[in-house]
Amino acid sequence: MSNELSPKQRSALQRVLDDPYLQPWLFKKVDNLVWFDAFKDSGLFSPELNPEPFKTADNTFKIPSWPITEYLVSSSLRLKEEHDVKIAQQYLKLLREVTQYAADNKQSNYRTWWQFSKVLRNLPLEVITLEDLDCVSYWLNDKFDRYLVNKEISEWMLELIDIDTEKSVSFAIFLLDKLFEIKSVEGRYADKKQEAELGFDDYLAGEFVEENALALGEKLGSTVVNLCERKLKEVLDINRNDKWSNIWRNAIPEHKQNSHQNDADDIVLKLFRDTLLGYVKKESDNNANEKLIELINSDYQTIRRVGIYVASECFEQLEQQTKTLVIQPDNFNDKYRHELWHFINKNFSLLQGQQQKSVIESIESLNVTDEETGALLDKPTAYKQSNWFAAIKDENEITQAMYQACVYITGVEPDHPDFSCYMGGGVAVDVSPLSVSELAVMLEDIDELINFLNEYKEVGHFNEPGIEGLANTFEELVLLESGEVLNNLEAFIELKPHYLHKIFSAYSKLWGDKAQRPWSDLWPKIINFASKVFNEESFWTSADNAKPAPFIGDKHWVISSYCRLVESGCEKDEHAFSLELTSDVKKTLELILSRESGEDFSDDSDAVSIAINSSRGRCLEAYIKLSLYQCRNVEKDLEQHKQIWADYQPTFDDELNKPETAGEYEFITIQLMYVRNFLYLSKDWTVQNIDKIFGEKSSLQWRCALQAYSYVGWLIPEIHTHFKEREYYPTLLDDEALSDEVKGRYIEYACIAYLQKRDQLDDESLLKLILSRQKENELSKVVWFLWSIRDHNLEMTKNLVFSLWPDLVELINQQNSDKKPLASKLALWAEYIEELNADTKAWLMAVAPYINDDHNGMSFMQELARLSEDYAFDVADIWKETLSKPFYMYELEPIETIFKNLLSLGQVGQALAKEITDIYIKNNDEAVVELYQKISRR
Numbered sequence: 001m002s003n004e005l006s007p008k009q010r011s012a013l014q015r016v017l018d019d020p021y022l023q024p025w026l027f028k029k030v031d032n033l034v035w036f037d038a039f040k041d042s043g044l045f046s047p048e049l050n051p052e053p054f055k056t057a058d059n060t061f062k063i064p065s066w067p068i069t070e071y072l073v074s075s076s077l078r079l080k081e082e083h084d085v086k087i088a089q090q091y092l093k094l095l096r097e098v099t100q101y102a103a104d105n106k107q108s109n110y111r112t113w114w115q116f117s118k119v120l121r122n123l124p125l126e127v128i129t130l131e132d133l134d135c136v137s138y139w140l141n142d143k144f145d146r147y148l149v150n151k152e153i154s155e156w157m158l159e160l161i162d163i164d165t166e167k168s169v170s171f172a173i174f175l176l177d178k179l180f181e182i183k184s185v186e187g188r189y190a191d192k193k194q195e196a197e198l199g200f201d202d203y204l205a206g207e208f209v210e211e212n213a214l215a216l217g218e219k220l221g222s223t224v225v226n227l228c229e230r231k232l233k234e235v236l237d238i239n240r241n242d243k244w245s246n247i248w249r250n251a252i253p254e255h256k257q258n259s260h261q262n263d264a265d266d267i268v269l270k271l272f273r274d275t276l277l278g279y280v281k282k283e284s285d286n287n288a289n290e291k292l293i294e295l296i297n298s299d300y301q302t303i304r305r306v307g308i309y310v311a312s313e314c315f316e317q318l319e320q321q322t323k324t325l326v327i328q329p330d331n332f333n334d335k336y337r338h339e340l341w342h343f344i345n346k347n348f349s350l351l352q353g354q355q356q357k358s359v360i361e362s363i364e365s366l367n368v369t370d371e372e373t374g375a376l377l378d379k380p381t382a383y384k385q386s387n388w389f390a391a392i393k394d395e396n397e398i399t400q401a402m403y404q405a406c407v408y409i410t411g412v413e414p415d416h417p418d419f420s421c422y423m424g425g426g427v428a429v430d431v432s433p434l435s436v437s438e439l440a441v442m443l444e445d446i447d448e449l450i451n452f453l454n455e456y457k458e459v460g461h462f463n464e465p466g467i468e469g470l471a472n473t474f475e476e477l478v479l480l481e482s483g484e485v486l487n488n489l490e491a492f493i494e495l496k497p498h499y500l501h502k503i504f505s506a507y508s509k510l511w512g513d514k515a516q517r518p519w520s521d522l523w524p525k526i527i528n529f530a531s532k533v534f535n536e537e538s539f540w541t542s543a544d545n546a547k548p549a550p551f552i553g554d555k556h557w558v559i560s561s562y563c564r565l566v567e568s569g570c571e572k573d574e575h576a577f578s579l580e581l582t583s584d585v586k587k588t589l590e591l592i593l594s595r596e597s598g599e600d601f602s603d604d605s606d607a608v609s610i611a612i613n614s615s616r617g618r619c620l621e622a623y624i625k626l627s628l629y630q631c632r633n634v635e636k637d638l639e640q641h642k643q644i645w646a647d648y649q650p651t652f653d654d655e656l657n658k659p660e661t662a663g664e665y666e667f668i669t670i671q672l673m674y675v676r677n678f679l680y681l682s683k684d685w686t687v688q689n690i691d692k693i694f695g696e697k698s699s700l701q702w703r704c705a706l707q708a709y710s711y712v713g714w715l716i717p718e719i720h721t722h723f724k725e726r727e728y729y730p731t732l733l734d735d736e737a738l739s740d741e742v743k744g745r746y747i748e749y750a751c752i753a754y755l756q757k758r759d760q761l762d763d764e765s766l767l768k769l770i771l772s773r774q775k776e777n778e779l780s781k782v783v784w785f786l787w788s789i790r791d792h793n794l795e796m797t798k799n800l801v802f803s804l805w806p807d808l809v810e811l812i813n814q815q816n817s818d819k820k821p822l823a824s825k826l827a828l829w830a831e832y833i834e835e836l837n838a839d840t841k842a843w844l845m846a847v848a849p850y851i852n853d854d855h856n857g858m859s860f861m862q863e864l865a866r867l868s869e870d871y872a873f874d875v876a877d878i879w880k881e882t883l884s885k886p887f888y889m890y891e892l893e894p895i896e897t898i899f900k901n902l903l904s905l906g907q908v909g910q911a912l913a914k915e916i917t918d919i920y921i922k923n924n925d926e927a928v929v930e931l932y933q934k935i936s937r938r
Contacts, residue, residue, distance in 0.1 A: 004039050015040055022069040028068030031074035033087055044068050045094055047101030050112050055142060063144055069115035088127045091119060099135040109150060113139035117152035121159070125167055130174055133892055137178050147201045153207050154179055158361050161219055173223060176216075179270065180205070182234040196238040202262040209271045217278025222291060225279050228272040229295075229303065229368055235265045236302055239792040240441045243335070247480070248419050248437035251338045252309040257419060273306050280314045289319045296325050304331075305339045312343040315350065319415035327355060329362040332388060334420035334481065341418040345391040345749045360402070363388040371521045379574075382409035390417035410516060420481060432473040433465035439477045443484050446491045454496050468552050471498045478506035486522055486606070489529035493536065500533060501553035504561035511568045511575055523569065523577040530562050531588045540595050556615035559592055563615075563622035570629035589623045590651060598664030603737040607704035608711055611669035620670050623651070630932035645682050652685075656692060659701045668693060668701055672708035675716060687718045697726060703737055710745035715752045729766055733778065740777065747781045755796045761803055771807055776822050779808065787828040801832050806839075809846045823847040830863035836871040841878065848881035865894035868901040876902060876912040883916070886923045892931050899935050
């Protein structure tokens with residue numbers, strides 16, 4: 001073959017040299033190797049011609065292509081066919097020169113490197129050395145894009161493995177090393193924090209691992225396993241997250257609990273896992289077992305977890321020594337729980353007798369002790385053991401009994417026993433700059449963590465990491481079963497309020513979930529922590545803590561979350577804090593009350609809502625519940641009860657004056673909501689202060705108190721007497737600032753007063769007052785309430801109903817409107833009627849035409865059907881009255897019952913049934929007519 005260009009080819013070359021715009025056309029058209037030297041001699045391969053990226057007008061970068069690389073790719077295919085080693089060496093030299101020039105001048109062009117990758121794949125292997133492949137590292141690390149080169153090189157690597165020569169395999173291992181090169185880069189959000197980053201494009205690397213890692217282990221054996229192990233160690237060392245792998249990688253196998261997707265640690269872990277799995281499955285020899293033993297003994301917790309997982313998957317290939325090593329007592333640790341739990345769950349029955357005994361003994365040796373005394377904590381210990389026994393509880397009667405014994409002590413079965421850290425489902429709406437495992441790593445230097453949390457500034461863009469997401473992730477850190485934060489609370493006093501809030505709220509969640517934790521150790525820590533936080537002057541005075549911060553929390557949120565926690569700790573529960581701690585809690589709450597001001601109330605405010613949601617109100621509720629907690633624990637000792645009350649009374653006295661002294665209404669509102677509790681704490685104090693509690697009639701204090709007392713749902717005799725003496729009822733019913741709902745509750749109290757025989761139906765009674773006002777909404781409330789308590793079987797209620805009914809009928813008869821909703825409500829009282837006489841029939845006749853004005857027609861007809869069993873003729877009369885204003889019956893069963901009862905009474909009943917049917921015919925109600933015809937034919 002001639003190495004010279006033809007005259008025509010030389011002419012074409014000259015034209016493109018004279019006019020560079022023609023070069024792309026020529027480079028795409030030609031692929032003959034003869035052009036290589038000509039292009040080279042013309043300077044077209046000069047490294048400086050490789051174009052650099054440039055910034056466009058819209059401030060983005062454009063990466064131009066180098067046209068001559070089109071020729072290099074197409075001609076290299078010819079080179080591959082002709083196997084011209086000499087020219088191949090020239091190609092290889094060109095790739096090295098251009099790459100070296102770019103490296104020396106810090107130039108970038110991923111399009112060129114992508115084309116060079118194609119060329120390299122086409123060169124004969126005998127001309128390539130490992131030194132030549134160094135240029136691949138530069139191509140793989142282009143700052144603008146890695147995907148195209150990664151894809152090309154990874155595909156070539158797989159081809160080299162398939163060639164399966166010593167050289168091709170060595171090249172493949174080299175390229176795999178370069179593809180999965182690990183870099184340490186500065187964290188995006190945390191200063192001075194290093195993060196591991198892959199040279200391989202994350203998405204492509206994830207796909208590559210999923211599709212090829214298992215086969216790599218099968219084909220390349222221990223060589224690739226050792227490489228991948230080294231890579232994983234590099235990632236873990238940079239991220240410093242090995243000891244937290246059970247958080248960022250909850251399960252070594254694929255599982256929905258695994259939070260990471262395509263991060264470097266996640267990808268490299270899966271690469272190592274699958275190559276190891278492929279190797280052990282393929283090589284069931286002593287070497288594979290020795291490797292597993294080495295991994296299960298590793299100082300890296302993540303690597304040990306991988307070793308245990310693979311041992312479980314390849315159990316039949318394990319030597320006894322390896323099995324015994326897996327179930328060593330040290331591995332019964334929350335760090336390895338998921339993998340070891342499934343190992344024994346799947347393989348317990350296949351273990352030797354001594355090995356099974358060892359598993360049981362290891363589980364029984366697990367315990368939780370009090371930090372100070374060293375005493376064994378029964379429930380946390382039983383819960384810890386139950387998680388492990390859950391793996392083998394179905395093996396035999398012995399293991400089942402051991403599991404049940406633990407559950408009997410704890411009172412609960414573990415929800416997710418195979419996980420040491422299980423996150424509930426849900427859609428994440430707030431993005432955090434760091435994961436919980438990354439925050440956990442920073443716990444090694446708590447000052448670093450606190451500084452990062454306090455100094456972090458969010459970007460403020462949609463779907464970008466923000467403080468709200470970071471605060472939520474910090475709460476996850478607090479919730480970790482290891483208790484790293486809760487055990488070192490004093491170090492976190494300087495945190496900003498949104499993080500302090502999360503500490504208290506996380507503790508409340510643990511309590512609410514009845515988590516098996518060493519509560520006796522934790523309560524003193526959290527109570528002491530709270531005392532120090534609220535005694536810090538900066539908490540109250542700094543702009544950062546005083547400035548409202550919606551969605552993430554300010555000082556008011558911290559107060560509220562702490563007080564909610566105190567309320568939880570006062571419950572009658574084994575997780576409650578010790579009575580010895582009540583004095584410290586009381587001092588802290590009193591400190592908060594002295595510093596925290598109340599919310600603004602107005603005449604039309606929802607006083608209860610404001611009070612229970614304000615931070616001061618929450619503190620008052622906690623203070624009240626703390627006093628109740630102490631008194632209930634000395635219930636049988638009256639003197640101690642009095643002494644406890646004496647300790648709290650000065651604060652309550654002071655709070656009682658707050659409407660006058662500070663314009664604060666939280667205590668007045670909350671005290672009346674808890675009035676029954678105050679009667680328990682001190683009946684004398686409560687009764688003596690009723691007048692002071694309610695204040696002046698029609699004042700703001702009075703309205704707040706009325707709203708609060710309306711929520712009690714219980715008539716307090718002393719307060720009822722006070723209301724009558726001060727004539728509160730007419731005023732409150734006319735007060736436009738009070739809602740109909742509040743007024744309705746006082747109408748219920750009026751009914752209760754009669755039922756409790758504290759009122760009579762005379763001119764002085766509250767019910768007579770309501771009747772005399774003749775306001776339909778008030779009367780409707782009376783009717784509705786007395787109907788709502790119909791199932792209480794109170795004879796007094798029935799007597800009251802029958803006493804009120806005539807007066808209400810008279811009022812209805814005085815109304816001139818077409819619709820009478822009060823009459824419809826009154827129809828509900830038909831349930832109280834057991835027999836029809838002149839009075840009761842008249843009452844039902846009076847309301848019958850209006851029964852559906854408030855949609856009570858169906859229930860009324862059901863009652864008529866009940867009464868028709870004994871009073872069919874009277875019911876027929878009432879029924880005809882209802883038809884003066886016809887309504888649709890979606891359920892015909894009551895009508896069917898009445899028809900049957902009428903027809904059973906002979907000719908008179910049949911005539912009445914026919915008469916009623918004729919009315920339905922006139923009303924075009926075909927369904928009822930058809931029903932009558934069906935019944936009468938039987």
